[in-house]
Amino acid sequence: MTEIQDKLQKKFADSILEIKSPRPSRIYMRIRPGMIKDVIRYAMKDLGLLHFSTITGVDKGTEFEAIYNLFGNKTGLSIGIRVNRDDPKIETVTDIVPGAVCYERELQDFFGFVVKDIPDGRRLIIPDKWPEGQFPLRKDWNQDMLPASFNDGLRRDWRK
Amino acid sequence: MIKKLLEWARTRSPWVVHFNSGSCNGCDIEIVAALTPRFDVERFGIVLKGSPRHADVMLVTGPVNHHSAERLKKVYDQMPSPKFVIAIGSCACSGCVFRGCYNNLQGADAVVPVDVYIPGCAPRPDAIIGGVVKLIKKIQGAK
Numbered sequence: 511m512t513e514i515q516d517k518l519q520k521k522f523a524d525s526i527l528e529i530k531s532p533r534p535s536r537i538y539m540r541i542r543p544g545m546i547k548d549v550i551r552y553a554m555k556d557l558g559l560l561h562f563s564t565i566t567g568v569d570k571g572t573e574f575e576a577i578y579n580l581f582g583n584k585t586g587l588s589i590g591i592r593v594n595r596d597d598p599k600i601e602t603v604t605d606i607v608p609g610a611v612c613y614e615r616e617l618q619d620f621f622g623f624v625v626k627d628i629p630d631g632r633r634l635i636i637p638d639k640w641p642e643g644q645f646p647l648r649k650d651w652n653q654d655m656l657p658a659s660f661n662d663g664l665r666r667d668w669r670k
Numbered sequence: 671m672i673k674k675l676l677e678w679a680r681t682r683s684p685w686v687v688h689f690n691s692g693s694c695n696g697c698d699i700e701i702v703a704a705l706t707p708r709f710d711v712e713r714f715g716i717v718l719k720g721s722p723r724h725a726d727v728m729l730v731t732g733p734v735n736h737h738s739a740e741r742l743k744k745v746y747d748q749m750p751s752p753k754f755v756i757a758i759g760s761c762a763c764s765g766c767v768f769r770g771c772y773n774n775l776q777g778a779d780a781v782v783p784v785d786v787y788i789p790g791c792a793p794r795p796d797a798i799i800g801g802v803v804k805l806i807k808k809i810q811g812a813k
Contacts, residue, residue: 637736637773646772653772664739665783668775 512537514557514585522549540575540590543600549589550578551606558583565613567621569649574598574621599624620647680726680752681806683715687725689745691778693732696792697759701729704795711799714806722748727805729798730778733761733768739781746782754809756786756801763787 515531518539528540541549553559559580568575573592580587593600602625604611615634617623622645625631636646644655653669661667690698705711705718719725722745734742746755757778760766765776778784785808788801 639736651772653770663743664775664780666780668780 512585514559514583514587517557518549518553521552525549535585537585537587538590539588540592543591543593546578546589546591547601547603547606550580550603553580553587553589554606557585559585559587562607562610565610565617567617567623567647569621569647571595571649574623576600576617576623578603593623597624598622599626601625602627602629604629619645621645622648677810681809683717684727684754684802684806684809685715685717685719685725686727686729686756686802687719687722687745687749688729688731689722689742691730691732691734691738691742691762693759693761697731697761700792700795701731701758701798704798709795709799711802714799714803716802722746723750725749726752727754727756727802728782729756729758730762730782730784731758733765733771734775734778734781735773736775737773739775742778742781752809754785754805755782756788756805757784758788758798758801759793760789760791763789766791 512531512534515529515537519526519529522541522545525542525545526539527542529537531537559582561581563579563581566577566579568577570592572595574595575590575592578589580589591600598621600623602614604614611628611630612634614625614628615630615632618625618631619634619636641657645651656669688698688701703709722728728746728749730742755778757763761768762778765774768774769776775781786801786805788797790797
């Protein structure tokens, strides 16, 4: 058990659902969704995990998981939070890491997460003419769900 | 007489313009390699031009998606007729590993009419020159 894992477990004993450290330099943990801001603030300010690398979205069937990846102090820390698929609301972390707005917009584009208090909620990656309410990285999405008007101006149907 | 002259001019100076529609740079490097003195494409009159308005042939590399499709169409429309398109690399031919992605159009022929397909990831400069020579033959045969 590393020192960082020890500190995290002591500080957030009752909000950690799952924690494991397969190598000394790597920690994976899953916490209650409401605690994400406190954990990130603590990890960045007190543990020296200063590089906020990215936020990854995962479709877990009935739940969506957002994994916050932090690096620094010779350690990689992945913090996962799971939210219900029907109501995928997460809190923004842009008041701690302003640059995280890109990753949160990406989550909204690809999975349909609803990020509360996001400073700039416009689309980032998917095309401008993409229909509302379709999220390409969800497991139940496929190209046949797109309307036929998506082929306007093209020489052939691109959906195969 | 003028027809003959035009055909002579077309087949002996196919000036090319390069359009990257999101390529990984592999095919682009092979195109640049094909333009070096080692392969000497100027013997066929092939010259890389900076502007589509000066070019007869467009070389498309990379998987075409909804964002780059509009730009590809715009650049194609700027070229003077008669114009020809060569899809270089598997991505521009069919989408390659990106086939089936949510934003991939699966080949440049979804947007512009493609005359020659050069598969490969990435194709060798020899293959690119071979493709252009085949296009020249196609123009000669079309009359």
